Amino acid sequence: MTDLFSGLPEPGPAPLREPVPAAPATSATPVPPAATPPAAAPAAATPVMAVRRAPDLTAVIPVYDEAQSLPELYNRMRAAAGAAGLTYEILFVDDGSTDDTPRILKMLAAEDPAVKVISFRRNFGKSAALAVAFTHARGRYVMTLDGDLQDDPAELSRLVEALESNGLDLVSGWKQVRHDPWTKTWPSKLFNSVTASMCGLKLHDFNCGLKLYRREVVESIEVYGEFHRFLPALAHWRGFRVGEIPVTHHARQFGRSKFGAARFINGFLDLIAAMFLSRNALKPLHVFGRLALVAGGAGTLISLWFLGTWLLREPVRVRPLFVLGLVLIVVAIQLLLMGLLGEMIAAGRPKTDWPVRFTANLDGDEAAGGGAR
16 A cells, blocks of 8 residues: 655654753852742643544445546545535545556545545455455445446435435345346346345345445444355344345446456355354354264164164174264264364354444443444
């Protein structure tokens, strides 16, 4: 990331003071000491810098080689926030762009203090960009949208209305009329239907970049890997209320898509990982223990059948079923040990911050502005 403060001068050493010559003695007569003045009350500490008021909205925009789109996107975002009557900050995350994106973002930040920029040294992916941006978001609303002008910032007012009127914590956009080639739309429909059925959240478009969150949502969910596709599901599993509204989708004007066909395979694998970590991260023995019971139970039944055959004095030959029973018992023991190791790891992780909807009559509620949110 470019250091915007490299031009500031280095603080130099403090100048030396000239020694003050002692006053000559004018008389040998001793002078009585002057009365010691009362100690002054310590002055109140003055803040070095005034605390900036948090804006109503933080617009998070990850960009990667989108130099041509940035000026128009910036103007549209400012107009949308003004039309909604919200104070705002625009947080651009440059995901290691190789075109003119860093220079344009630096110019926008120099012209408008409401523009914040985080520039990665190389491309780390959208999840990394969102994770870093969420830690810097100060607005009570956090809006995310893509930087390719396909998401319309003018939908902000409708998103806020849906969030407040329906008592939601996250509103996701639904690209009902999508201006993309069929190679993206058809696999996306399949992906969304499978995701909805597996996670228990009925949405049409999980991966739409246009979303509006309450800030406590982005503070509660962890985004890494490629989990940006499942942000509504992650919020749903954390107990937040999630909804969606149809939004306008535009055709891409500049550049090309940065995502290939591999994102669908990776997406299904990430869905399995997200489901496991969100539901079972703190109880791994429940998962591996159930599998161990199934495998161990089947292996035990098979072994008991062969034991009964042997007790009836019938010859016991080495058969594939006999070997399978022994293998299942060994696998059950390994699964049980994996669950116990998982419990040890879960017990040593940092304390979990459970999301709270509101508090009442607790110490610190008044000071922290507690109550219903």
